[in-house]
Amino acid sequence: MGHLCLLVVMLAFLNGYCCLGCWEQERIALLQIKGDINFPNGASLQRWVDNETANCCDWEEIECSVDTGRVIQISLNATREYLRSGDWYFNASLFLPFKELKTLHLPENSLVGWVENEGFERLSMLMNLQVVDLTLNHFNINILSRLSGLPSLKYLSLFGNNLKGSTHFNSSERLSRLNNLEVLDLGWNHLNGSVLSFLNLNDLISLKELDLTLNNLQSFEPIQGLETLASRLSNLEILHLSHNWFDNSTLSFGGGLSSLKSLDLSYNKLKGTVDMRELDALTNLEVLDLSFNEIDSLVTPKDTKILKKLKVLYLDGIEKISRNLVQSLGAFSSLKTLYLKSNAFEGTITAEDLGSLPNLEALFLDGSSLNNNFLQSIGVLASLKNLSMVDCELNHTLPTLDWDNLLNLETLILDASSLNNNFLQSVGVLTSLKILSMANCEFNGSLPTQGKIPLELGNLSDIHALNLSHNNLTGTIPVTLSKLKQVESLDLSYNNLNGRIPTQLIELNALAVFSVAHNNLSGALPERKSQFGTFEETSYEGNPLLCGPPLNKSCTKNGATSPMRNVSNGEVEEDGFVDMDAFYITFVVSYISVLLGIAIVLYINPYFRQGWFYFIEVYITSR
Ligand SMILES: *[C@@H]1O[C@H](CO)[C@@H](O)[C@H](O)[C@H]1NC(C)=O
Ligand SMILES: *[C@@H]1O[C@H](CO)[C@@H](O)[C@H](O)[C@H]1NC(C)=O
């Protein structure tokens, strides 16, 4: 009985002392840190005030363990005001009370060094410490030995410090005894090949990712008796070397880096013909980034093993993509994702040139200027699921593209590209399309009830997301949109649509995202039921004449309503085209010339109704 009482008393004590709030010694230690940071007006960390009843786990930049109530994360990002407080010297004693600390973020704090005998080496007493982020401070090379020997450290960032290359190599300045370190970021430190002397690679046995972005590295050649970088990093999986000075276009890593999966060599000085034959040693490489180099062509003999394994290749910003370069891509027979953003395609590229990429699933051409030949040749990529052509210059006199083979295409993003009616017609054959985004495409014109010259756009029965925002669409919202039963996201915002929002849209049971904001719509909103019960004011804002909940404006009296145009109930026969029995949607979109408009009509063909096939038709009308 006595024991039980004691236990109850102890539990009550523990509760009161630690686990309901934060631990008393941790609260005090946090206040000491705040004092050490020493900002004159206390501009930040406002909740860190001396109050015995305060729960420091609720303070900003602190995270506590739910189980023990102890502090596990401290994030003092850019907390110290340099102009007022000057350089800061790290004091390890301030952090030792946090026995369960896992993550310590100290970026941008003007840290230049440490108080004598209070360096980072003392943090080795914190057995849970996994993340130390010292990004954008002013530490020099001497920090490395201090950071050695932290037993549980997994992630260390010294990005944007002042490590620099050092000619006199002093082994006691090495980063060592970090057996659990997995990620090391040494980016933007003016490092040259001497970086090797900083790392005791034998001790960094768990290192998987090394970031050397924004340094002065120039080659993988051995430097002054030191091993090559590559030969010592046999467990490394990810290597970032972008924004350096690599200029030897024969890519070679001296037989090392055999575990490497991802290599980033973007923004270097590779020029002309890049020879990839020696990359064969990288037997596990899956991702290669050669973007923003001045590459004319690649030497990619078909018998090289590595090229057959690569899954993702980045060639953004090469500027001029020649037929030669496109042909050399044929060697990457396993390629699934290809980035060719911000390029200009030159010469006559044929379907055969691209034909040896049978597994390609995603192609990114954003910001590129695409010629007709290249656009035609895309049609050969039968496995393609994603095609992104944001902000592309397309030829206005583009013929209809032969894209019948793209039977797997699910996502087509065309935002901010200039499109003509032929192009829309080419999109029409893409029956598997789920996401179609044509925001900001400079469509002018209306979505009226009917047009004159039907042009097939497509079977968009599977469409899940349709984005026509930021165009100049006018007219009313077609009732028939309510037949897009699969649609989850419908964005018609930033157009000039008028009239009422058809109440039939309530039938769209899958609709999760809906916006008609910034149009000229008027009248009562659809009833707040089913999915329409979930849409808030933001879906409707920027339409002064709309009324009813969730808007503040009620619909009583003159009812701000304008008579809704009756948008057909089928039975329209179009120039001997298909009988649009069930419904159709018309989008008339006027095109460059003021005289022309394109209208898109979407309807169900009765013959295909079981399969919910829809057609969109493009109409050209003269105004
Ligand atoms: C201390 O904190 C408690 C609870 O948060 C609060 O009610 C009280 O006013 C605070 N005292 C002072 C002096 O700030
Ligand atoms: C700042 O702290 C947050 C945690 O709140 C962290 O996720 C983030 O990466 C830090 N920012 C920088 C620039 O280090």
Ligand SMILES: *[C@@H]1O[C@H](CO)[C@@H](O)[C@H](O)[C@H]1NC(C)=O
């Ligand atoms: C370092 O922090 C400890 C613990 O708060 C403190 O006692 C000591 O005075 C600090 N040292 C310096 C030089 O500020």
Ligand SMILES: *[C@@H]1O[C@H](CO)[C@@H](O)[C@H](O)[C@H]1NC(C)=O
């Ligand atoms: C590397 O950098 C150091 C210091 O910045 C410099 O003294 C040395 O000459 C550089 N070495 C090479 C090979 O550029």
Ligand SMILES: *[C@@H]1O[C@H](CO)[C@@H](O)[C@H](O)[C@H]1NC(C)=O
């Ligand atoms: C090497 O570094 C240690 C510790 O920083 C220092 O005591 C020693 O004098 C240095 N040796 C040379 C040759 O610079």
Ligand SMILES: *[C@@H]1O[C@H](CO)[C@@H](O)[C@H](O)[C@H]1NC(C)=O
């Ligand atoms: C470029 O690298 C290759 C392969 O490592 C080497 O044989 C050649 O000498 C290097 N060229 C220059 C100019 O350093």
Ligand SMILES: *[C@@H]1O[C@H](CO)[C@@H](O)[C@H](O)[C@H]1NC(C)=O
């Ligand atoms: C644009 O297309 C027309 C007709 O196909 C063609 O004559 C012209 O060369 C193309 N221009 C470009 C830049 O591809």
Ligand SMILES: *[C@@H]1O[C@H](CO)[C@@H](O)[C@H](O)[C@H]1NC(C)=O
């Ligand atoms: C392809 O598109 C889908 C849907 O937008 C997206 O979730 C996926 O990440 C894309 N795949 C690639 C490789 O970008």
Ligand SMILES: *[C@@H]1O[C@H](CO)[C@@H](O)[C@H](O)[C@H]1NC(C)=O
């Ligand atoms: C719609 O799909 C059907 C069946 O797949 C096909 O016969 C028809 O040609 C397609 N229509 C368009 C416009 O692609």
Ligand SMILES: *[C@@H]1O[C@H](CO)[C@@H](O)[C@H](O)[C@H]1NC(C)=O
């Ligand atoms: C539609 O596209 C615009 C422009 O790219 C974008 O801002 C908006 O978020 C998109 N809408 C949805 C629902 O994704």
Ligand SMILES: *[C@@H]1O[C@H](CO)[C@@H](O)[C@H](O)[C@H]1NC(C)=O
């Ligand atoms: C069409 O949109 C552009 C930019 O989005 C705008 O500058 C222009 O005034 C619009 N034209 C019409 C007729 O609304």
Ligand SMILES: *[C@@H]1O[C@H](CO)[C@@H](O)[C@H](O)[C@H]1NC(C)=O
């Ligand atoms: C749409 O109208 C704007 C302004 O009148 C014009 O600059 C733009 O070229 C037109 N776009 C198309 C595709 O017709």
